Amino acid sequence: MTTLRDFLYQTRGSLIDADIPDPRLEAEMILSHELQVARHRLYAFQNDVLTSQQLGNLESIVARRIQREPLAYILGHREFYGVDLQVSSAVMVPRSETELLVERALLVCLERLAKDSLVVVDVGTGSGCIAINLAMHLPMCTVLAVDISAEALDVARVNVQNHHLGERITLMRGDLLENIDGPVDVLVGNLPYIPTGRLDQLSPEVRCEPRSALDGGCEGVDQLIRLLEQAATKLAPRATVLLEIDPGQSPVLEKTAMELFGDAVISIEQDLAGLDRLFVMEVSGNDL
Structure with a gap:
């Protein structure tokens, strides 16, 4: 026994x-x-x-x-920011580091909601973990969740339905912002940011996750830079961009952002380990 x-x-x-x-x-x-x-x-x-x-x-x-199969894939679910989410091998497993992105986005939106109704776009939504938490806490916001993977969107759709947010979140398939007309007030993203050369050094569990959700190119910033370039014509006046990043990527992202958004205010915030983890950009109040 x-x-x-x-x-x-x-x-x-x-x-x-x-x-x-x-x-x-x-x-x-x-x-x-x-x-x-x-x-x-x-x-x-x-x-x-x-x-x-x-x-x-x-x-x-x-x-x-x-x-070394990820436990979240075996059990079929993972808790993120207090919300239970279904996951599968079609999506990256939600991580505690990304909760910093959710907290910062909530703060930005709550500071502005007294004056504005906001359009929030979650790019690379995966399981929908970010979009779902934002929609749950920000009922006055319009939330769009975008992913290029149809399989990932299937997982996100189940989670949206499970949390009764079908009327609050619009799921869209697309390459970053290509299908978003704008204007976007708050843009959030946890895009691939691991440099290609480091992928084979990751833990066996992480290597089970979709490579497309991890591989950020040679320096890990390919998708982040593409997103900033697309955002140049999609953001509303006084928009905020929040991106999860890998430590060490802030200089190239700051340089790119200043070239695209000359008078933007940029800050880099650290995670609980003291590592650069969040790129935050407040764009000008003038029309772009």
């Missing part, structure tokens, strides 16, 4: 042997998923015995995880 406590202990050891970070947390997440019990309540039932079916399901999940 295998109790919940036995499973947690054994699985933690297996994950440690596979060099998987946060083994205790992942063991708890796996068990919580199978039993449909909140993680913090598992230990109240730690002496309960798992059924043979439950144990078989759990062993299958652990076997896949030991092969």
